[in-house]
Amino acid sequence: MTRIAVVGAGAWGTVLADLLARKGDAVTIWAYEPEVVESINRTHQNHLFLPDAALASGLRAGGDIAAVVRDAEVIVSAAPSHVVRAVMARVATALTGRGRRPLVVSVSKGLEPERLSTPCGVLQEVLPPGTPLAALSGPSFAQEVYQRQPTAVVAAAQDHDVALQVQQTFSTASFRVYSLTDVIGVELAGALKNVIALAAGFLEGLGLGYNTRAALITRGLAEITRLGVAAGAEPATFAGLAGMGDLILTATGGPLSRNHSLGVELGRGVPLEKALAGRATVAEGVNTARAAVTLGERHGVELPIAQQVTEVLFHGKAPRQAVADLMERDLKTEQWR
Amino acid sequence: MTRIAVVGAGAWGTVLADLLARKGDAVTIWAYEPEVVESINRTHQNHLFLPDAALASGLRAGGDIAAVVRDAEVIVSAAPSHVVRAVMARVATALTGRGRRPLVVSVSKGLEPERLSTPCGVLQEVLPPGTPLAALSGPSFAQEVYQRQPTAVVAAAQDHDVALQVQQTFSTASFRVYSLTDVIGVELAGALKNVIALAAGFLEGLGLGYNTRAALITRGLAEITRLGVAAGAEPATFAGLAGMGDLILTATGGPLSRNHSLGVELGRGVPLEKALAGRATVAEGVNTARAAVTLGERHGVELPIAQQVTEVLFHGKAPRQAVADLMERDLKTEQWR
Numbered sequence: 001m002t003r004i005a006v007v008g009a010g011a012w013g014t015v016l017a018d019l020l021a022r023k024g025d026a027v028t029i030w031a032y033e034p035e036v037v038e039s040i041n042r043t044h045q046n047h048l049f050l051p052d053a054a055l056a057s058g059l060r061a062g063g064d065i066a067a068v069v070r071d072a073e074v075i076v077s078a079a080p081s082h083v084v085r086a087v088m089a090r091v092a093t094a095l096t097g098r099g100r101r102p103l104v105v106s107v108s109k110g111l112e113p114e115r116l117s118t119p120c121g122v123l124q125e126v127l128p129p130g131t132p133l134a135a136l137s138g139p140s141f142a143q144e145v146y147q148r149q150p151t152a153v154v155a156a157a158q159d160h161d162v163a164l165q166v167q168q169t170f171s172t173a174s175f176r177v178y179s180l181t182d183v184i185g186v187e188l189a190g191a192l193k194n195v196i197a198l199a200a201g202f203l204e205g206l207g208l209g210y211n212t213r214a215a216l217i218t219r220g221l222a223e224i225t226r227l228g229v230a231a232g233a234e235p236a237t238f239a240g241l242a243g244m245g246d247l248i249l250t251a252t253g254g255p256l257s258r259n260h261s262l263g264v265e266l267g268r269g270v271p272l273e274k275a276l277a278g279r280a281t282v283a284e285g286v287n288t289a290r291a292a293v294t295l296g297e298r299h300g301v302e303l304p305i306a307q308q309v310t311e312v313l314f315h316g317k318a319p320r321q322a323v324a325d326l327m328e329r330d331l332k333t334e335q336w337r
Numbered sequence: 338m339t340r341i342a343v344v345g346a347g348a349w350g351t352v353l354a355d356l357l358a359r360k361g362d363a364v365t366i367w368a369y370e371p372e373v374v375e376s377i378n379r380t381h382q383n384h385l386f387l388p389d390a391a392l393a394s395g396l397r398a399g400g401d402i403a404a405v406v407r408d409a410e411v412i413v414s415a416a417p418s419h420v421v422r423a424v425m426a427r428v429a430t431a432l433t434g435r436g437r438r439p440l441v442v443s444v445s446k447g448l449e450p451e452r453l454s455t456p457c458g459v460l461q462e463v464l465p466p467g468t469p470l471a472a473l474s475g476p477s478f479a480q481e482v483y484q485r486q487p488t489a490v491v492a493a494a495q496d497h498d499v500a501l502q503v504q505q506t507f508s509t510a511s512f513r514v515y516s517l518t519d520v521i522g523v524e525l526a527g528a529l530k531n532v533i534a535l536a537a538g539f540l541e542g543l544g545l546g547y548n549t550r551a552a553l554i555t556r557g558l559a560e561i562t563r564l565g566v567a568a569g570a571e572p573a574t575f576a577g578l579a580g581m582g583d584l585i586l587t588a589t590g591g592p593l594s595r596n597h598s599l600g601v602e603l604g605r606g607v608p609l610e611k612a613l614a615g616r617a618t619v620a621e622g623v624n625t626a627r628a629a630v631t632l633g634e635r636h637g638v639e640l641p642i643a644q645q646v647t648e649v650l651f652h653g654k655a656p657r658q659a660v661a662d663l664m665e666r667d668l669k670t671e672q673w674r
Contacts, residue, residue, distance in 0.1 A: 139551035150664055151548040176664070210590040211488040214476035218582035239576070241555055249551035252589040256547060327487055327513070 005072035013078030021056035066094035081110025118187035139249035185233030194285030196220030201263015342409035350415030358393035403431035418447025455524035476586035522570030531622030533557030538600015596622035
């Protein structure tokens with residue numbers, strides 16, 4: 001029985017906490033919202049972020065982050081990517097003076113708005129030196145993992161033994177974890193695919209069909225692979241579960257994808273502020289689109305799709321025009337080999 | 338104005354004939370069924386294979402294959418893959434003694450059941466030596482091309498000038514054609530993706546979700562890429578429109594994909610014979626699954642997904658068991674790098 005702290009009680013953090021608790025580990029989940037702590041401890045439900053799902057009776061919630069992480073052997077970092085630094089800095093403080101470093105597993109997807117750091121990049125900066133780190137990612141809608149739908153993901157750690165430990169910790173009969181060492185590849189793929197999913201949503205909102213979507217996804221994977229490789233990732237990672245797999249899930253998974261469904265609304269002409277107003281949860285792709293474009297400039301990589309997505313999100317460009325410009329541009333420059 | 342003959346009046350042949358006729362070319366389409374010839378010439382509709390779609394008024398149909406192809410400058414070979422040899426042998430006879438060789442563009446997807454030849458491989462055997470050949474392929478549901486949905490495909494020819502000529506012939510504002518020289522890659526990708534689409538259908542028929550589908554498609558592309566590369570294809574072709582693009586379309590395009598929807602029925606427990614009985618059109622994946630397994634044996638490539646698909650199709654294996662065996666096997670042998 002491992003003592004595990006899950007930091008962040010969104011849908012994904014909650015489902016992973018439930019999965020680990022059902023495996024028999026001693027799991028405590030930290031929630032930012034006091035009513036979520038209350039809800040999990042009293043009713044064994046996260047009524048806010050995972051409604052109508054009975055959680056493991058052994059799963060406990062806490063509102064005091066220092067108390068939640070203090071004795072943990074494994075800490076799952078599950079906050080939205082733009083608050084990982086703030087939240088995990090509090091974890092770092094709580095860990096100060098502890099002897100053995102806990103294993104920290106990041107399950108957030110996205111890039112920090114200003115610094116463009118990946119979640120593990122942030123963790124490396126804020127956590128005590130020598131803390132073993134890993135990223136868990138792949139095509140995994142939280143609701144389907146909760147329902148025990150067969151799911152395959154990857155665990156990446158620079159130290160392969162750490163990846164194997166994560167594999168051991170999370171694997172169940174229906175949740176299979178493969179190990180990798182390309183941490184930056186896994187994290188960039190997990191962040192950047194949300195931008196392509198937003199673009200796929202535009203197409204659907206505009207009433208365009210499957211042919212256009214398939215071409216966009218194919219081009220999109222090539223685009224984010226180019227950027228990832230320029231930033232130090234391995235191309236094979238983008239062709240695997242964390243890249244192609246997660247992109248397909250997010251771009252074709254209908255209403256279960258927040259990024260895709262936000263894109264659909266924008267494609268239908270709903271302004272960004274209005275589309276975001278109705279949402280309790282974050283569509284990571286919005287921040288990531290801007291981050292991707294900046295990262296592309298930094299590495300000298302052209303990102304036509306991400307560029308058009310930012311035009312729509314932040315400069316009021318009509319999605320129809322963005323798609324037209326993309327098609328037009330594509331025609332002239334695309335070399336499929 | 339180019340004189341074009343389209344040989345085969347299924348949905349895809351009909352839509353391409355319509356597209357070319359609307360571009361202003363002199364297009365005649367040969368149909369096997371006399372009632373289709375009659376339907377196109379009298380009502381400008383192909384009531385059997387493309388119902389409720391008004392065709393270009395300039396498009397003519399003919400039932401005499403020799404007369405249809407005799408003066409053509411471009412011949413589009415659009416018969417189902419298992420009858421390409423028989424149909425195009427008749428075309429070859431009609432061309433005997435002609436001076437200038439017409440350009441022949443294959444748009445069929447699949448492998449010959451016995452010889453395992455690709456459509457261009459067949460054409461090379463049956464047509465007069467020196468006939469310029471190309472393959473046109475990519476993510477393109479016929480109905481959506483007919484509706485002018487933005488679509489991107491590839492034209493492959495060993496002689497790149499031939500590929501450019503095909504590009505010129507077929508490109509419109511909404512139908513974009515990129516050129517390639519990897520003919521075998523384009524043809525193998527177009528055939529083999531149907532096997533993965535059948536497997537994706539099994540999952541859906543079994544009630545499994547998006548996570549499982551995304552993992553299967555990712556594994557499936559890796560599997561057919563391995564086979565393609567062993568057979569002489571370039572891996573980049575499988576990562577492009579003819580490979581990944583067409584696989585995504587076929588495996589996630591719902592009822593518009595014959596292979597996928599056949600897979601759904603099988604996944605629900607309908608026996609193959611019964612599932613095929615209600616269909617006017619061929620699901621190429623059925624023949625291709627067996628062909629793929631044989632091709633894998635020939636090249637020493639393991640094809641776990643194609644293997645399970647043939648077990649279901651031809652040996653009465655329950656789809657649920659096939660998926661379970663696949664997951665189980667996958668777990669042990671998958672190396673995502």
